[in-house]
Each structure stands twice: as C-alpha cells, then as structure tokens.
Amino acid sequence: MNAVLQPLVEVPLRHDWERDEILALMGLPLPELLFRAAAVHREHFDPAQIQVSTLLSVKTGGCPEDCGYCPQAQRYHTGVDASKLMDTGEVLERARAAKAAGATRFCMGAAWRSPKDRDIPKVAAMVAGVKALGLETCATLGMLGADQARTLRDAGLDYYNHNLDTAPEFYGQVIGTRAYQDRLDTLGHVRDAGLKTCCGGIVGMGETRLQRAGLLQGLANLPAHPESVPINLLVAVPGTPLADDPERSELDPFEFVRTVATARLLMPRSMLRLSAGRETMGDELQALCFLAGANSIFFGEQLLTTPNPATSRDVALFERLGLQAMQA
Numbered sequence: 001m002n003a004v005l006q007p008l009v010e011v012p013l014r015h016d017w018e019r020d021e022i023l024a025l026m027g028l029p030l031p032e033l034l035f036r037a038a039a040v041h042r043e044h045f046d047p048a049q050i051q052v053s054t055l056l057s058v059k060t061g062g063c064p065e066d067c068g069y070c071p072q073a074q075r076y077h078t079g080v081d082a083s084k085l086m087d088t089g090e091v092l093e094r095a096r097a098a099k100a101a102g103a104t105r106f107c108m109g110a111a112w113r114s115p116k117d118r119d120i121p122k123v124a125a126m127v128a129g130v131k132a133l134g135l136e137t138c139a140t141l142g143m144l145g146a147d148q149a150r151t152l153r154d155a156g157l158d159y160y161n162h163n164l165d166t167a168p169e170f171y172g173q174v175i176g177t178r179a180y181q182d183r184l185d186t187l188g189h190v191r192d193a194g195l196k197t198c199c200g201g202i203v204g205m206g207e208t209r210l211q212r213a214g215l216l217q218g219l220a221n222l223p224a225h226p227e228s229v230p231i232n233l234l235v236a237v238p239g240t241p242l243a244d245d246p247e248r249s250e251l252d253p254f255e256f257v258r259t260v261a262t263a264r265l266l267m268p269r270s271m272l273r274l275s276a277g278r279e280t281m282g283d284e285l286q287a288l289c290f291l292a293g294a295n296s297i298f299f300g301e302q303l304l305t306t307p308n309p310a311t312s313r314d315v316a317l318f319e320r321l322g323l324q325a326m327q328a
C-alpha cells in the first residue's frame with residue numbers, strides 16, 4: 001500500500017452506538033457526511049480498490065419463510081420456480097466462470113429456512129470444491145446451528161452471510177416466521193465457529209430514517225463488526241408484499257448514499273458491499289456510494305433470482321471511475 005494510504009490514526013472500534021448519535025451523523029449536510037466517510041475509508045482501505053464477489057443460487061425458490069421482500073418465498077406468486085439443490089459439478093463450473101470474470105469470492109445461496117443436517121455434506125462438498133479453485137467461499141443458507149457452522153468451516157468456508165435485514169422495531173412488519181433474536185443466534189454460531197461474518201440489511205422497504213439508523217446500530221453493536229456488510233436496496237418483485245404495498249414509496253437515492261456513508265463511519269474496517277438494487281441505479285449514484293465508502297460489489301448478470309448489471313457495464317464503470325477489482 002502507498003505510504004499516503006497507510007492508516008493515519010487508530011480509532012478504537014465502538015460497539016455502543018446510541019440511535020441519536022447515528023441519526024446525527026446520517027443527518028449531516030451531505031457534503032460533510034461524504035467528506036467524513038471518505039476520510040475514514042482512506043484510513044483503512046485504498047479507495048480505488050473494489051472487492052468483487054459473485055453469487056449463485058444453488059437451491060432456488062419454494063422457501064417456507066414469509067420475508068416480505070423475497071421472491072423465493074413459496075407463499076408469494078412471483079414466477080420463481082422451486083428447484084432442487086444443484087449438482088456440485090455445475091456449481092464448480094459456475095465458480096470457474098466467476099473467477100475468470102474477476103471475482104475473488106463465490107457466494108452460494110439457498111432458499112432455506114435452515115439447512116437440514118443431510119444437506120450439509122452436499123454444501124460442504126461445494127465449498128471444498130470452490131475453495132480448491134482458489135476462490136474465497138461464502139454461503140447463505142438461512143439459520144445455522146453450531147455444529148453445522150463448524151462442519152462448513154472445516155470444509156473450507158470463509159464467510160457466512162446472514163443479515164439483520166432491518167431495525168428490530170420494523171422487523172416484525174417484514175418477517176413473521178423467524179425472530180430478530182434467531183438471527184442474532186445464528187450470527188453467534190457463525191462467529192463461535194471462527195467463520196467471518198457477512199451481515200447487513202435492506203433499505204427501501206418503507207422504513208424511516210430512524211429505522212435505517214436502527215439497522216446500522218444493530219450491525220455496529222454486534223459483539224464484532226461483520227467483516228463484510230451488504231447494503232441491499234429493495235428489488236421490488238411483483239407478488240411480494242413489499243412490492244405490492246401501495247403505501248411504500250421509493251427511497252430517495254441520497255438516503256441510500258447517507259446509509260452507506262454512515263455504515264462506513266460506524267464500521268470503518270468492514271468491507272461495505274453495494275448489493276442488491278444496482279441494476280436500477282445510475283452510474284452517478286454508484287459513484288457516490290464508492291465515494292461514501294462502499295468497496296465491494298457483486299459481478300454477474302443475476303443476483304440470486306433478480307437481475308444485476310452486465311459485467312461489461314461494471315467493467316466500463318470501473319474504467320470510467322479509475323477503480324480496480326481487488327486481487328485475491
């Protein structure tokens with residue numbers, strides 16, 4: 001790293017953020033908020049480097065849960081067909097392609113409430129195979145038990161993605177089939193197994209700024225900051241309750257940027273991923289997010305079931321902004 005990019009000061013990481021303090025940061029004049037976030041970003045990262053991951057849905061649809069945003073919930077009519085767990089060979093083929101396109105991490109997602117014990121050896125084989133290709137591995141399989149977490153770690157899993165999704169007080173309006181505490185429990189099992197945590201949430205679900213601050217408060221006050229923090233903008237899929245809610249209005253893009261910048265201030269050393277929702281964002285908005293401290297994205301034309309920008313568009317955006325895909 002260039003000497004100018006070395007950390008200037010070691011600021012202790014806090015886990016005791018009050019909601020009011022977070023709201024005060026979020027509500028700063030935007031240029032001031034962006035300046036502070038960009039400064040903190042530079043203390044810990046090279047702002048020209050963006051980590052690139054690729055997602056694959058290894059088990060799609062038919063999920064028994066009722067997450068109000070999710071096109072994969074069985075109970076909503078979204079046109080997503082349920083499929084069985086993919087073959088390991090097919091997963092590895094997709095992982096090879098992702099690596100060739102520039103990804104350094106491969107994330108396998110399954111539309112499960114939680115994996116059955118009999119699923120774990122199959123996922124473990126996928127993880128081991130992807131790891132052997134020289135990629136970092138990530139999985140997102142729903143609620144995870146302590147033994148399951150250890151088995152996946154032993155197979156070579158680096159990260160487990162499990163989101164807090166939103167503020168505790170808004171959570172019940174979005175999800176009824178599992179509690180916020182269930183998520184904290186899974187995150188505990190993941191941490192205890194020594195896995196790295198990928199944990200973030202969704203904005204644009206009709207929540208208030210106070211509730212966006214509540215999401216960030218939940219993330220920053222976890223016992224350890226997640227190594228990776230995905231910030232998803234709701235992809236409104238017709239047939240899901242949130243997309244069909246006439247009361248919900250689109251999030252002001254500057255509120256999205258404020259959320260990213262505040263996340264950077266609260267979790268200075270975490271990778272901050274611009275996740276779902278980039279397909280409908282302009283290049284200028286994404287550039288503002290990178291300025292605000294986002295330093296990771298998903299490459300590939302599909303997230304799990306919804307569209308993501310074409311890799312050629314992302315490569316062109318990196319080129320125009322002078323950004324580089326982080327090497328492994």
Ligand code: SAM
Nearest residue numbers: 069070110111112140141142163232234235276
């Ligand atoms: N079933 C597992 C679970 O719920 O943990 C893993 C997959 S789930 C699709 C992973 C995350 O994707 C969710 O926690 C949510 O934050 C995000 N997500 C799902 N649908 C989304 C949508 N329509 N827009 C934005 N983010 C979404």
Ligand code: DTB
Nearest residue numbers: 109140230275276303304305306
């Ligand atoms: C996360 O926070 N975002 C990604 C990843 N973790 C698994 C998933 C986004 C899913 C968007 C909806 C879909 O494509 O089905």
Ligand code: SF4
Nearest residue numbers: 063065067070073111
């Ligand atoms: Fe199922 Fe995960 Fe979708 Fe919720 S977010 S419905 S648990 S796939």
